[in-house]
Amino acid sequence: MGYVFDPAAVLTGQYLDWFIWGVATTIALTVAAWLLGMTLGIILTLVRTLPFRPLEWVVAGYVEYHRNVPLLVQILVWYFGVPQLLPRAIRMWVNGHHSEFLLAMVALGLAKAAYITEDLRSGIRSIPKTQYEAARSIGFNYLQAMSYVILPQALRIVIPPLINQTLLLFKNTSLAMAIGVGELTYRTREVDSYTFKTFEAFAVATIIYLSISFAIMALGAFADRRLKLELR
Amino acid sequence: MLEIIENNWLLFLIGQYPHGPVGGLAMTLFLAVVGLSLSFPVAIALALARLSSHRWLRGPATAVVYVVRGLPLIMFIFWTYFALPLLIGHTVGGVATLLFALVVYEASYLSEIIRAGIEGLPKGQTEAAKALGLGYFPTTFKVILPQVLHNMLPSLVSQFVSTIKETSLGYVISANEVTFAASQVNNQLMTQPFEVYGLLALTYFTLCFTLTSAARWLERRLAAERGALGIQPA
Numbered sequence: 020m021g022y023v024f025d026p027a028a029v030l031t032g033q034y035l036d037w038f039i040w041g042v043a044t045t046i047a048l049t050v051a052a053w054l055l056g057m058t059l060g061i062i063l064t065l066v067r068t069l070p071f072r073p074l075e076w077v078v079a080g081y082v083e084y085h086r087n088v089p090l091l092v093q094i095l096v097w098y099f100g101v102p103q104l105l106p107r108a109i110r111m112w113v114n115g116h117h118s119e120f121l122l123a124m125v126a127l128g129l130a131k132a133a134y135i136t137e138d139l140r141s142g143i144r145s146i147p148k149t150q151y152e153a154a155r156s157i158g159f160n161y162l163q164a165m166s167y168v169i170l171p172q173a174l175r176i177v178i179p180p181l182i183n184q185t186l187l188l189f190k191n192t193s194l195a196m197a198i199g200v201g202e203l204t205y206r207t208r209e210v211d212s213y214t215f216k217t218f219e220a221f222a223v224a225t226i227i228y229l230s231i232s233f234a235i236m237a238l239g240a241f242a243d244r245r246l247k248l249e250l251r
Numbered sequence: 252m253l254e255i256i257e258n259n260w261l262l263f264l265i266g267q268y269p270h271g272p273v274g275g276l277a278m279t280l281f282l283a284v285v286g287l288s289l290s291f292p293v294a295i296a297l298a299l300a301r302l303s304s305h306r307w308l309r310g311p312a313t314a315v316v317y318v319v320r321g322l323p324l325i326m327f328i329f330w331t332y333f334a335l336p337l338l339i340g341h342t343v344g345g346v347a348t349l350l351f352a353l354v355v356y357e358a359s360y361l362s363e364i365i366r367a368g369i370e371g372l373p374k375g376q377t378e379a380a381k382a383l384g385l386g387y388f389p390t391t392f393k394v395i396l397p398q399v400l401h402n403m404l405p406s407l408v409s410q411f412v413s414t415i416k417e418t419s420l421g422y423v424i425s426a427n428e429v430t431f432a433a434s435q436v437n438n439q440l441m442t443q444p445f446e447v448y449g450l451l452a453l454t455y456f457t458l459c460f461t462l463t464s465a466a467r468w469l470e471r472r473l474a475a476e477r478g479a480l481g482i483q484p485a
Contacts, residue, residue, distance in 0.1 A: 054362055087412070087459035088452045089419035092430060095454055098436065098443035117377055186320075193323035217333050225326060232321030 029219045034210045041206030042227055048124060048192045048202055053185060055128025060135030078136070084134035090126070091194050097126040098198040123195035131188050139183065141175035143169065170204065175246040182239040186232060193228075203227060252446045259436045263389040263454070266427050274427030276454065278346065282428060283415040286353035287361075293354065294361035299391065301366055312362075319359035325415055345426030349418065357414055364406045368399035405473065408466035412459045419455070429454065434450055 029039070029106050067078050085093065098119065102110050113121060154164035196205035208225040211217050256263075266274020273281075300312035319327070331352040335343050343351075372395060380390040400407075422430040433451040437444050 083460060083463075084452075084456060087416075087463055088455045089416035091419045091422060092448065092455060095422075095430070095434075096445070096448040100448045102444075103445045144353065149393060157407070190321075190323040193325045194420075196325070204329075208329075221326070221329060221333065225322060225330075228323065229318065229321045231315070236317075236321065236328050 023220075024218060025216070026219045026223060027209050027217050029214055029223055034214060038203075038223060038227075040201060041203035043080070044120070044200065045189070045192050045202040047190045047230075048120065048127065048195060048200065049185075051124045052127035052131060053188055055124065056131030056135055056184075056188070059132035060131065060139060063132060063136040064139040064143075067136070078208045080146040082133040082137060085130045090130055090191055090241075091197060093130055094123060094126040094194055094198060096171055097122045119198045120198045123165075123192075123198060123200045127188060127191060127195070131184060134184055135181065138177055138180040139173075144179075145176055146172050178246055179239055179243045182235065182242055186235045186239070187195075189231060189235060190228070223231070252450070255436070255440070255443065255446055255450065262432050262436060263429060263450075266432055272427055274429075275432040276429045276458075278421075278426075279415060279418050279428040279430075280414075282346065282350060282353065282418040282421070283411060286350055286418070287357060287414050289350075289409055290354045290357040290361055293358035294365055294374055295396070298365035298369065301362065302369060307383060316359045316362060319356055324352065324356050324420060326422060327356055328420055331355075345421060345424045348424060348426075349421045349426045349428075353414065356417070357410065360413070361407075361410055364403055364410065365399060366380035368403045369395060371402075372398060394472060402473065405466045405470040408462055408469060412466070413460045415459060415462075416455070 029035075049081040063078050063081065067076050069075075097179060101122070102118065105113070150168055150172070151164055151184055155161075159167065193204040195202050196208070199205065203224055207220050211220040214220065262275060264275050265277045266272060267273065268277075297312050298317065300308040301316065303309050303312075314344040328349060331348050332343075335348060335351060376394055376398070377390060380394045385394065418428050421428040422434060425431060430451060433447055437447040440447065
């Protein structure tokens with residue numbers, strides 16, 4: 020066949036711009052959803068520790084919903100379904116302000132919060148209760164025991180899974196293409212349909228995804244080595 | 252909401268069948284069951300290759316696993332969508348495309364579970380089998396893998412849940428599964444997207460939550476079994 024593999028053809032002029040915008044959007048979406056997920060994840064973890072059973076059930080329900088429904092379906096619910104429930108004025112405002120990016124961010128962030136709160140909880144749980152009791156018995160109060168004894172150890176345990184969650188989130192931003200967010204996968208399809216250079220376009224996207232993913236994985240491996248600690 | 256169910260439950264469950272191809276929830280389950288079953292032998296091969304002492308087996312297998320872990324599933328689906336027809340010389344439907352991409356993707360993740368399981372077994376098992384005069388293959392398939400697979404039963408169920416959730420990507424390439432069916436219903440109704448997609452979410456939730464609970468139950472049972480036998484997790 021006369022097919023010549025020519026990546027330069029998709030890396031010039033406006034196509035290069037599209038790729039750059041795609042990467043920028045993917046990263047922006049990852050960061051925005053990460054911040055939302057982290058904040059909410061911490062709040063949910065704190066809510067869980069409150070001595071009030073119904074709140075615990077609410078958080079458990081939240082976690083189960085987000086873990087047992089496909090992320091794509093969650094995104095579709097947010098993008099197509101939720102605006103229908105909003106008051107008209109807010110709906111108009113959202114539609115006028117890149118609703119797809121905003122709603123994808125909300126969907127990804129809320130789903131991530133469910134995973135993050137599980138990781139945080141198991142991290143805190145893995146610190147033996149005796150550590151807390153020992154800290155209290157030498158005169159630390161609750162806050163001191165938490166911030167000098169429990170949390171520094173729990174963080175060590177929690178950081179590697181959190182980096183893994185970041186990797187999953189980064190990859191999952193690609194699902195936002197289904198609702199028209201101009202992230203990397205969406206832009207790649209666009210370059211493909213304008214240039215018909217399918218393999219070149221997807222090769223470029225693949226290399227970009229892999230380089231960022233490998234960077235996150237390397238960070239995870241580094242954290243794993245640095246933070247590993249023997250618990251007694 | 253009840254009206255939507257009343258008018259569309261058949262489309263949700265089996266798609267256009269018998270007037271067209273099977274779709275809906277039936278296709279989702281088919282894809283998940285067949286996808287996971289086909290990926291299973293691939294996963295075992297990948298895991299054994301990654302643990303092999305031959306560099307030319309270990310290298311490629313490790314590369315495959317890392318590349319798959321580094322790419323979004325959707326990228327895989329698109330690659331399959333474009334490349335598979337070129338490789339086999341004729342067009343491939345959405346369902347077959349999705350199935351192929353799922354098998355490769357799931358096999359890589361599953362192989363990591365199997366590998367961890369093999370590495371988690373006490374070394375004495377291999378040594379004892381060797382001491383009895385068993386070669387590599389009898390050791391692996393008669394001694395090591397049966398124990399590993401028994402221990403990883405809960406993970407296998409969780410992986411099945413992941414596979415069910417991943418089939419929803421069929422929507423992107425118009426493969427006839429339940430998410431695609433829901434989008435068709437939504438396109439017909441136009442005015443009730445929250446109800447339609449809410450129902451879809453509820454469908455997935457019921458299915459996956461049941462399976463997740465089963466996985467947890469299995470986990471507890473296995474833990475109790477190990478406790479009774481006095482085996483320490485390695």
